[in-house]
Amino acid sequence: MKKHTLSSFKTLLVTAATTACLMSASAQALTLKLATDSGTQGSPAGDALKKWGELIEQRSGGEIKTKVYYQNELGGQQEVFDLHVAGDVDVMLNWPMTSYDKRIGVIYTPYMTLSWDEALNAYSPGGWVNNMLGGIYQDIGLKFFGPWPEGFNGVGSRGKYALNIADAEGLKVRTMTVFPAPQTMQALGYQTAAIDWGEVYTALQTGVVDGEAGNVIYWDYEYFRDSLDYYVQTKHFFMTGILSMNLDSWNGMSEEEQKVVSEAALEIMNDQFKAAKEQDDHYIAEAHKAGMEYFEPSDEQIREFAKAAREKVWPLMDQEIGSEIMETIRANATPL
Known part of the structure; x- marks a missing residue:
């Protein structure tokens, strides 16, 4: 009886430890790291990233936690993009590097468009530039949500x-x-x-x-x-950031969680489409x-x-x- 009790106690300890590990892993899986390679806290890009994280937490009912990292907190542009592709940064608002796929350079094609209307139509969901970027991003292991337009440089x-x-x-x-x-x-x-x-x-x-x-x-x-x-x-x-997510992180979420993240991304993108020209005019002044x-x-x-x-x-x-x-x-x- 004594041996049986001791054995049962050990089993309970192992079960408790396993459960604790699983709970810890679950908690980590529901914590998303958000980063931007350009934009300090309080900047337009920083504010957009912060809001994206807040929307994710609110709309998931607190089931998804977010941690936001601003410009230079995780390294330079290339370093942070490397972390994103590797999955150490789950979600990004970035000005993408072309080191993984030179086709990303399509967004840096000089003089594709010459007016705001033409540019926004090209980059909007369903636009000809937007359509090209989705497939390119998937090929390097990233989920493409959409652009975050700034304007002409x-x-x-x-x-x-x-x-x-x-x-x-x-x-x-x-x-x-x-x-x-x-x-x-x-x-x-x-x-x-x-x-x-x-x-x-x-x-x-x-x-x-x-x-x-x-x-x-x-x-x-x-x-x-x-x-x-x-x-x-x-x-x-025509300068634009990109809203994206590591594809492994994306696939590791439930459909409900994916919906929360993607709908929040769409809101951030739509906000910026409305605000971009006004922001640019403001900073010119x-x-x-x-x-x-x-x-x-x-x-x-x-x-x-x-x-x-x-x-x-x-x-x-x-x-x-x-x-x-x-x-x-x-x-x-x-x-x-």
């Missing part, structure tokens, strides 16, 4: 600015480290240095570069307005107040830039992301 610089290709000579600007960002700015007449976002401030302060050519005006105003004198909205890229001179090139000047980029960069993209994708882009891009 430009070149922030000090001491000198360029409204045409000839005037860009001698200006060295920072570009994103993804293809074809450097190639695009070189086509527009600039010298380039591909620099990670986290190192841009130092590069400007030390004179490594004369300007920054990767973002909408918000980022140059918010981070570098003391270093930059001018902003020219060259419109070479703020940059003016801060003493930055803002220039919007004429249609003729934009066409000069666009023609040069399409002639020099698009053939390179045929080789890098494939002629099939480029045929779709050529068929749908804004006519010049």
